[in-house]
Amino acid sequence: MSAREPANQPALRVGIIGCGAIAGNHVLAYRAQPQVEVVACLDADAERAEAFAAEHGIGTATTDLENFFAHDVDVVSVCTPHPTHEQLVLAAAAHGVHVLCEKPLAVDVPSAERMVAACREAGVRLGAVFQRRWWPAAQRIREALDDGTLGTPILGRVEVLLHRDTAYYTATPWRGTWATDGGGVLMTQAIHYLDLLQWYLGDVDLVMAAADTYRHGEHIEVEDTLVATLRFTNGAMGQLVASTALTPGLGLRVAVTGSTGATVGLLEYPEGTEAVNDVWAVPGAAALAPPVALLPDADLPSINAALAPFHTLQIAEFVTAVREGREPGVTGEDALRSLRTLAAVYAAVRSGRPERPDATGPDAIEHEGPGTGGAPR
Numbered sequence: 001m002s003a004r005e006p007a008n009q010p011a012l013r014v015g016i017i018g019c020g021a022i023a024g025n026h027v028l029a030y031r032a033q034p035q036v037e038v039v040a041c042l043d044a045d046a047e048r049a050e051a052f053a054a055e056h057g058i059g060t061a062t063t064d065l066e067n068f069f070a071h072d073v074d075v076v077s078v079c080t081p082h083p084t085h086e087q088l089v090l091a092a093a094a095h096g097v098h099v100l101c102e103k104p105l106a107v108d109v110p111s112a113e114r115m116v117a118a119c120r121e122a123g124v125r126l127g128a129v130f131q132r133r134w135w136p137a138a139q140r141i142r143e144a145l146d147d148g149t150l151g152t153p154i155l156g157r158v159e160v161l162l163h164r165d166t167a168y169y170t171a172t173p174w175r176g177t178w179a180t181d182g183g184g185v186l187m188t189q190a191i192h193y194l195d196l197l198q199w200y201l202g203d204v205d206l207v208m209a210a211a212d213t214y215r216h217g218e219h220i221e222v223e224d225t226l227v228a229t230l231r232f233t234n235g236a237m238g239q240l241v242a243s244t245a246l247t248p249g250l251g252l253r254v255a256v257t258g259s260t261g262a263t264v265g266l267l268e269y270p271e272g273t274e275a276v277n278d279v280w281a282v283p284g285a286a287a288l289a290p291p292v293a294l295l296p297d298a299d300l301p302s303i304n305a306a307l308a309p310f311h312t313l314q315i316a317e318f319v320t321a322v323r324e325g326r327e328p329g330v331t332g333e334d335a336l337r338s339l340r341t342l343a344a345v346y347a348a349v350r351s352g353r354p355e356r357p358d359a360t361g362p363d364a365i366e367h368e369g370p371g372t373g374g375a376p377r
């Protein structure tokens with residue numbers, strides 16, 4: 001036990017499952033917490049597990065789940081490709097271990113429902129990583145709703161305008177197919193902002209959507225561009241525009257307008273860096289719109305590194321929730337809610353008709369293309 005650990009509180013023992021690009025953010029985040037030890041890591045690829053353990057000074061590297069759980073872990077982070085999340089979260093629940101799962105929670109709604117149910121029945125906490133909720137700017141939007149500045153929300157807007165090169169899809173074998181990635185820009189990138197939008201505006205009642213693959217069609221079967229119109233149960237409307245086909249990328253924005261007429265929004269630019277409130281158009285308050293110079297597109301390691309402080313904030317909150325025996329700030333149910341909306345969006349792309357999240361049924365995300373509608377290539 002280190003000097004900063006009070007003798008009356010045992011250290012929390014953490015394991016990392018999946019030793020790829022994002023797992024390092026988790027290790028850094030846990031290490032920043034008092035009384036937390038990262039004791040084991042697991043990867044399907046033995047060399048990756050061993051290299052990761054060596055890089056981060058983790059005592060046990062394994063490919064075997066039973067061996068992994070035999071190291072008395074209290075908490076695991078699941079950092080593997082999306083379709084593998086369910087099996088690993090269910091294993092954690094079966095071993096009575098709290099689990100923080102990377103986004104998206106799963107690639108279909110029934111899978112996410114099983115994960116939520118298994119953790120609830122096992123009495124373990126299930127958290128989902130949506131670290132952008134910890135941007136100070138994202139929290140100021142939430143506060144503007146809570147303190148009445150915005151009144152009742154009436155309009156939400158999301159833009160996810162990103163650059164991805166061909167190597168992004170070809171260098172990582174699981175990206176870009178319906179079976180292994182579960183979707184395209186909506187499933188992998190825009191889901192962060194769908195989570196924010198639902199944090200602000202609540203449940204979605206109706207969606208209309210279109211999607212296509214304009215830029216990366218030679219390499220992927222999922223969409224690289226998607227537009228969705230959302231109607232919320234509280235009567236608000238929303239629009240989500242998302243693409244990885246831009247060069248250069250133009251960043252990520254979310255803005256909420258309320259019944260007072262005020263608008264509060266944020267800009268994340270370059271991708272991954274701390275968002276700022278770029279719109280604060282509140283009667284009586286200054287409008288803030290810092291000019292932004294166009295920058296070169298960041299590579300994936302730089303984006304992941306920029307996200308690290310916010311993984312640390314979310315993981316600090318998750319660790320506290322586990323210690324206090326309460327639900328974490330972003331629960332499995334929260335992640336299930338945005339996944340239900342996402343499923344309805346893909347259903348609307350396929351059907352060409354409006355769809356309702358609650359009516360899309362258990363097979364809402366079919367692992368097939370959304371239909372291209374003859375758009376230009």
Ligand SMILES: NC(=O)c1ccc[n+]([C@@H]2O[C@H](COP(=O)([O-])OP(=O)(O)OC[C@H]3O[C@@H](n4cnc5c(N)ncnc54)[C@H](O)[C@@H]3O)[C@@H](O)[C@H]2O)c1
Binds near residue numbers: 019080102129
């Ligand atoms: N929150 C964020 O901002 C953020 C950023 C990047 C990635 N992610 C998410 O994190 C997850 C991982 O992404 P990544 O970019 O680190 O992927 P990656 O491909 O770099 O790493 C995944 C690792 O998991 C291992 N793996 C695959 N299947 C496994 C299994 N069944 N059991 C154990 N190990 C297995 C692979 O060998 C690989 O080392 C994805 O769900 C992704 O969406 C989230």
